[in-house]
Amino acid sequence: MFYREAGQYKTTYAADQQIFPIRQDRIGIGVILVLALLLPLVASEFMLSAIAIPFLILALATIGLNILTGYAGQLSLGTGAFMGVGAYSCYKLVTIFPEVNVIVHILLSGVFAAAAGVVFGLPSLRIKGLYLAVTTLAAQFFLEWCFIRISWLYNYNASGAIEVPGREFFGTLVTGPAAGGISRYYVVLAIVVVMTLLIKNLIRGRIGRQWMMIRDMDIAAELMGVRPLVAKLSAFAVSSYVCGVAGAMFVFFYLGAAEPAVFSITLSFQVLFMAIIGGLGSLVGSFFGAAFIWILPILMRVGLPALGVDIAAETVFQVAQMVIGALIIFFLIVEPHGLARLWAIGKEKLRVWPFPYA
Amino acid sequence: MDMLYNILIDPFVQMVDAPDFLIQVVWEGFVAGVLYALIALGFVLIYKASGVFNFAQGIMVVFAGLSLVGLHQKGVPAWLALILAIGIMAILAVCIEKFVMRPLVGQPDIILLMATIGMTYFLIGLGEVIFGGEPKQMITSELGLPTGSTAFEMGERGLVILQHIDIAAAVIALLMVGGLAVFFNRTRIGRALRAVADDHTAALSVGISLNQIWAIVWFAAGIVALATGIMWGARSDVSFALEIVALKALPVLILGGFTSIPGAIIGGLIIGIGEKVGEIYWGGLVGGGIESWLAYVIALVFLLFRPQGLFGEKIIERI
Numbered sequence: 118m119f120y121r122e123a124g125q126y127k128t129t130y131a132a133d134q135q136i137f138p139i140r141q142d143r144i145g146i147g148v149i150l151v152l153a154l155l156l157p158l159v160a161s162e163f164m165l166s167a168i169a170i171p172f173l174i175l176a177l178a179t180i181g182l183n184i185l186t187g188y189a190g191q192l193s194l195g196t197g198a199f200m201g202v203g204a205y206s207c208y209k210l211v212t213i214f215p216e217v218n219v220i221v222h223i224l225l226s227g228v229f230a231a232a233a234g235v236v237f238g239l240p241s242l243r244i245k246g247l248y249l250a251v252t253t254l255a256a257q258f259f260l261e262w263c264f265i266r267i268s269w270l271y272n273y274n275a276s277g278a279i280e281v282p283g284r285e286f287f288g289t290l291v292t293g294p295a296a297g298g299i300s301r302y303y304v305v306l307a308i309v310v311v312m313t314l315l316i317k318n319l320i321r322g323r324i325g326r327q328w329m330m331i332r333d334m335d336i337a338a339e340l341m342g343v344r345p346l347v348a349k350l351s352a353f354a355v356s357s358y359v360c361g362v363a364g365a366m367f368v369f370f371y372l373g374a375a376e377p378a379v380f381s382i383t384l385s386f387q388v389l390f391m392a393i394i395g396g397l398g399s400l401v402g403s404f405f406g407a408a409f410i411w412i413l414p415i416l417m418r419v420g421l422p423a424l425g426v427d428i429a430a431e432t433v434f435q436v437a438q439m440v441i442g443a444l445i446i447f448f449l450i451v452e453p454h455g456l457a458r459l460w461a462i463g464k465e466k467l468r469v470w471p472f473p474y475a
Numbered sequence: 476m477d478m479l480y481n482i483l484i485d486p487f488v489q490m491v492d493a494p495d496f497l498i499q500v501v502w503e504g505f506v507a508g509v510l511y512a513l514i515a516l517g518f519v520l521i522y523k524a525s526g527v528f529n530f531a532q533g534i535m536v537v538f539a540g541l542s543l544v545g546l547h548q549k550g551v552p553a554w555l556a557l558i559l560a561i562g563i564m565a566i567l568a569v570c571i572e573k574f575v576m577r578p579l580v581g582q583p584d585i586i587l588l589m590a591t592i593g594m595t596y597f598l599i600g601l602g603e604v605i606f607g608g609e610p611k612q613m614i615t616s617e618l619g620l621p622t623g624s625t626a627f628e629m630g631e632r633g634l635v636i637l638q639h640i641d642i643a644a645a646v647i648a649l650l651m652v653g654g655l656a657v658f659f660n661r662t663r664i665g666r667a668l669r670a671v672a673d674d675h676t677a678a679l680s681v682g683i684s685l686n687q688i689w690a691i692v693w694f695a696a697g698i699v700a701l702a703t704g705i706m707w708g709a710r711s712d713v714s715f716a717l718e719i720v721a722l723k724a725l726p727v728l729i730l731g732g733f734t735s736i737p738g739a740i741i742g743g744l745i746i747g748i749g750e751k752v753g754e755i756y757w758g759g760l761v762g763g764g765i766e767s768w769l770a771y772v773i774a775l776v777f778l779l780f781r782p783q784g785l786f787g788e789k790i791i792e793r794i
Contacts (some may be wrong), residue, residue, distance in 0.1 A: 169570025439600030
């Protein structure tokens with residue numbers, strides 16, 4: 118009743134091709150954006166730093182993986198390593214060129230991750246499926262080894278970790294240990310929103326359609342004029358770029374300092390789970406999945422004692438892991454398209470409400 | 476020039492200079508390879524019968540080892556703990572078949588792979604909740620496994636030390652492969668398993684119960700996992716770190732072919748020996764620690780030339 122496109126006539130091609138063709142969607146997105154902007158007014162420093170910022174960054178990483186796995190159909194288990202490439206190159210850039218704005222560095226660091234992604238994506242031209250998963254595992258372990266052994270990457274620190282220096286953005290400290298949650302939150306929000314918008318357009322356009330054609334049937338796609346080489350490698354490049362930016366942000370705006378273990382295969386799996394639970398091949402699903410997997414353990418840690426269940430912090434983590442594992446299987450069985458599909462079903466119901474069928 | 480010398484000549488000079496050390500290194504690699512091969516064997520069993528790439532084999536190894544040690548710590552005698560651990564693997568197999576495999580029949584490979592990754596997470600959480608996260612000592616001597624070591628003198632050239640448990644591991648692996656070969660080729664169930672591996676639909680139409688077969692295959696993989704867990708646990712501790720090591724079975728499988736049991740064994744040995752020798756003689760040139768990725772890179776290079784593996788049955792779909 119409220120969510121219905123009836124009466125919204127499109128009179129130009131431009132109007133027909135806009136990102137959100139339904140007025141209610143535009144209003145909804147506007148409301149969400151305004152709420153996101155107003156969040157620091159009500160949220161505590163903990164909520165911003167420990168929930169909102171990592172959620173947004175991990176959602177961006179999930180989008181990156183979704184480009185590769187969800188849209189182009191190439192399974193990757195090396196997301197964590199590509200995020201690491203972004204983080205380490207950003208660190209190097211910031212220390213070599215301290216006078217350049219840190220945001221520029223963060224966006225540039227994705228380029229290095231993209232290069233790494235293309236190199237390790239090369240085998241995808243000959244193999245696919247499980248075999249490709251193994252080559253991405255090679256990327257994961259090899260790059261992780263590089264982060265540990267090549268001490269040039271962390272400026273010969275004794276600790277072997279990268280520590281983020283304080284950097285300003287228009288006079289406000291946005292990185293480093295002294296930066297406040299609010300300023301970091303706004304920078305992260307801006308980058309994530311802009312990148313999501315860009316990716317949305319990329320996916321709607323020629324390149325994104327090529328990715329989906331390759332995913333659905335590579336031979337048919339090739340016969341229809343899609344070059345697999347270009348399509349696959351561009352998917353690897355864009356995906357790794359996004360993951361690299363997310364990785365740089367993960368260290369610069371959330372962790373503050375990072376050792377190689379941060380970018381281990383655990384992170385790769387975590388992001389993969391976010392993509393699966395959220396829904397492969399869906400941008401809004403990436404946000405759902407990231408919210409679900411990041412916030413569920415926190416909610417359990419805070420919520421269970423409040424309910425009177427006495428449980429150790431360690432056990433909460435383990436139980437959360439069990440729940441997530443079980444949910445992965447549940448989703449794959451019951452709803453392979455993830456939370457995004459539930460969202461779509463919900464919208465469909467709203468459209469015909471109050472009638473059960475249209 | 477120096478660099479070339481270090482890469483191409485120096486390692487071999489070292490090998491000839493100290494053959495006892497070389498033999499020791501190869502033996503260490505051989506034993507590691509046997510363990511990789513055992514894990515890969517579990518993968519192959521399931522892949523052959525159901526086409527599922529079982530990512531959870533590594534955690535099954537940990538889980539089997541943990542239940543054995545955990546039960547013993549609770550005061551159960553070793554032999555009973557072993558039987559109970561086998562029982563636990565059987566229950567696990569039935570549960571996996573009933574709650575994971577059956578509802579997902581006919582889904583694409585990738586979906587099944589991701590389901591087994593989910594299973595891995597579930598089992599890690601479950602194992603930590605039940606047994607705790609800290610590493611545990613394997614009950615080697617209680618199970619009647621040898622613990623000593625023998626030193627072989629090589630004339631003037633020094634000596635090579637062999638751990639008895641490693642020899643036992645190799646023998647048990649050999650027996651297991653022999654047993655599986657007999658099981659596959661000589662028994663009624665084994666024939667049914669091969670029929671299912673060949674063609675699900677044809678097997679169904681001659682009256683073979685797919686569900687039952689899958690439960691049996693997962694159980695067999697569970698037994699292999701238990702043996703692996705005991706052997707590996709005897710060399711180091713039983714801990715969840717094993718789960719990452721178990722991923723090495725993937726390059727092993729690429730080398731050996733996904734459907735071949737001899738392939739799993741030989742692939743495991745090549746990877747095991749290759750990475751030990753590579754680490755000792757070439758690893759120092761790049762700062763050491765190359766063991767963690769060398770196996771994957773070997774597999775990557777292999778993929779470019781022979782994608783079906785050494786003994787694989789069919790050529791995988793090329794693009």
